[in-house]
Structure formats: structure tokens, C-alpha cells
Amino acid sequence: MDIVLITTINEALLWSVMAIGVFIMYKILDIPGLSAEGVFPLGAAIYASxxxxGASPVVATTLAVVGGFCRFSGRFDSY
Structure with missing residues (x-):
């Protein structure tokens, strides 16, 4: 039962970072963009792949950050 509680708290803390990013984009900066929702899953997908x-975690993290920067800068937008 303790592992379920710890896992739930860990996941909630990780998702709260994304929620704060979305809040900042929509309310404080007044930019109605969906880039904040797309950067986190893209980085996770790049890291996992x-x-x-067989890449090292340091290399995978670096590639995930670079992919997130490229996505956030709008280079992969199709519209």
C-alpha cells in the first residue's frame, strides 16, 4: 500500500510541472498555444526511444531536450 501512495505522489508532482507550464502560457503570458502540451510528451517519447x-541516459536526455527546444521554437509546426 505504501508503494501505491509514493507512486501516486511522484506522478502528481511530475504532472503538476506541466500544469504550471500550461497555466503560465494561457493566463500569465496570454499566449493561446498548445506547444506546452506537446513538448513534454515529445521529450518523453524521444527519451524512451x-x-x-541502447543510448545512455545522458545522451537520451540531451536529445529529448533538443527535440523539445525544436518543437517549442515552432520548427515542426505544419500550419
């Missing part, structure tokens, strides 16, 4: 492919 690199770790499964």
Missing part, C-alpha cells in the same frame, strides 16, 4: 535503442 533512445533508451530502448
Amino acid at each position: 533512445q533508451v530502448v535503442a
Whole structure:
């Protein structure tokens, strides 16, 4: 039962970071963009694919950050 509680708290803390980012984008900066919602899953997907492919966690993290920067800068937008 303790592991369920710890896991739930850990996941809630991780998702709260994304919620704060979305709040800042919409309310404080007044920018109605969906980039904040797309950057976190993209970074997670890049990291997971690199770790499964055998890359070290440092390299995978670096590639995930670079991918997030490229997505946030709008280079991959199709509209």
C-alpha cells in the first residue's frame, strides 16, 4: 500500500510541472498555444526511444531536450 501512495505522489508532482507550464502560457503570458502540451510528451517519447535503442541516459536526455527546444521554437509546426 505504501508503494501505491509514493507512486501516486511522484506522478502528481511530475504532472503538476506541466500544469504550471500550461497555466503560465494561457493566463500569465496570454499566449493561446498548445506547444506546452506537446513538448513534454515529445521529450518523453524521444527519451524512451533512445533508451530502448541502447543510448545512455545522458545522451537520451540531451536529445529529448533538443527535440523539445525544436518543437517549442515552432520548427515542426505544419500550419
